[in-house]
Amino acid sequence: MNVCVFCSSSQKIDPKYLDLATRVGAELAERGHTLVSGGATVSCMGAVTAAARAAGGRTIGVIPQVLVDVEIADHDSDDLVVTADMRERKGVMDARSDAFLVLPGGIGTLEELFEIWTARVLGIHDKPLVILDPWGLYAPLRALVESMYDQGFTRANVFDAISWTTSVEEALDHLEGRAQHMRPSVEELGEATP
Secondary structure, eight states: OEEEEEOOOOSSSOHHHHHHHHHHHHHHHHTTOEEEEOOBOSHHHHHHHHHHHHTTOOEEEEEEHHHHHTTOBOTTSSEEEEESSHHHHHHHHHHTOSEEEEOSOOHHHHHHHHHHHHHHHTTSOOOOEEEEOTTOTTHHHHHHHHHHHHTTSSOTHHHHTOEEESSHHHHHHHHHHHHHHHSOOHHHHHHHOO
16 A cells, blocks of 8 residues: 655654654555655654665655755655645645555644545545554544534544554554455456456
8 A cells, every 4th residue: 555644844852753653664664555755854754754765665755845945855755746835745645645644743744634534524535544643642632523523513424534543553454454444355346347
């Protein structure tokens, strides 16, 4: 699979988050997946891509020109796609990905999460979406969404559209399990053939 990882670009975070991104990149590569990332070399984005490559994985970076101009583009990516702006970047990342993994991050990560999550709830795509949150950064978000549901602001399938996990292995198992579940079986493919 092409697995898109949304994560932090902040350089002020606890090193444990960089370690988490490193473990994710290595595990993705070891399981034979291609990493789709934000195409930058800083913070968790840089850690996840460097680890994926070090473990023999393929990387696709998608970065807007404005960030290339400030010299943080990951020119070592197997495929570096430069977009006109952030909106185009998200569209390309979505189109190039089979699944989405969200690591701890800031408002940019939340924006990416909400766009993919909303599209999944609306049935625009059925790609797996998993949050990996070992230290509970997103616990208030989860509680907020539960409260929004309780008050009628969102649909029940908001919970079906996402998985919440706390370990790298659990997160990737969820991605692989949901992706496998969505693929047609050999029998289904045979029935569809005229």
